[in-house]
Amino acid sequence: MASHTKIIFNPCENKENQYIAILVNALEKHGYDVNRLDDFLSSSKHYKSIKLLHLNWFENLDDSSAKSMWKSYFRKLIVLAAVRLGKKKLVWTMHNRLSHEKKSGKLSRALTEKIVSQADAIVIHSKVSKEILRSQYPNLNAKIVHIPHPDFVGVYGPMIQETDEKENKKLKLLFLGAIKPYKNIELLIEIAKKFPESVHITIAGNPNSEAYRSDLRKLAEGAGNVSLQLKFIPDSDLPKFIHEADLLILPYSLESSLNSGTVILGFSYGRTVICPKIGTIDDLEAGEDVFDYSYSSQSEHIQALETQVQKAIHVHQANPILLIEKGHRLKDLILKKNNKQNVTDNLIRLYESLLN
Incomplete structure (x- = not known):
């Protein structure tokens, strides 16, 4: 029975990602008392009361400086x-192949090994994750549970209704999300400069540093078909950004992204x-459809990306509605x-299997 069972879900809030809110709200609605990791060791009484910890992105370290990285x-x-000594149940979600942070790669991998060896259950969002885990950790004892990433339908507000007419002009591509180097x-x-007459790319999101923001602005100088919205995009604006695009373009790193x-x-x-892929x-x-x-x-990477952009251009020029129909089938x-x-x-069933 979940009623008033104290657990830690880390992080338990993230203003830039409603993924956390979807899961935490459901856990609380079911009766779990969800607590912050920062309070785990705040008192002996609180420490003893926690029955389970669920860690997300725990392997990522603060690499702003060497001192911060080691401290983290x-x-x-x-x-x-403390989890091991207190015999708490430990759940870890595997979000990435590797940490995206280059400077802290070795320490992050060492931390991941410790998490994997100690976890009672590992949540994966894609089937290939199981193969990766088995190959990297042949002595893995944790229960691997495939739970897909939740949909976001309606989460950021209602979907804007499509208009009957789509102007057959430039293909409008959108990159959306935190702006970090591994996202290429x-x-x-570079792609925008290859297709100045047939493509317009909007890059919307907050860069992870002022230096990176400046670098991107310099790189985009003279490219009249690139719109840089290098700032935090409020949740309420996301449906509008997506609606105004013909499709999203996300050239992630296959080395780390999963x-x-x-x-x-x-x-x-x-x-x-x-x-x-x-x-x-x-x-x-x-x-x-993808x-x-x-x-x-x-x-x-640039050649493969260019090929797919060219394919999308051909579809768009033939009939812009076809791209929208693909998107609706995917929804x-x-x-x-x-x-x-x-x-x-x-997720609730997993917790109950570990706690009962």
């Missing part, structure tokens, strides 16, 4: 030691994507495969 690492080791934003600007909430977000609001794409088995691709080097697909009610029900 040792603080997390203390948390894991530079490739988007799942994408932004892909799910695009589908939830009726838009298809140009994106590498990450786990999220593979699981959906959407066929020709412009997916693979690559094994940076030079191959229907994730309502079946990523239904947020089913997702949260499965």
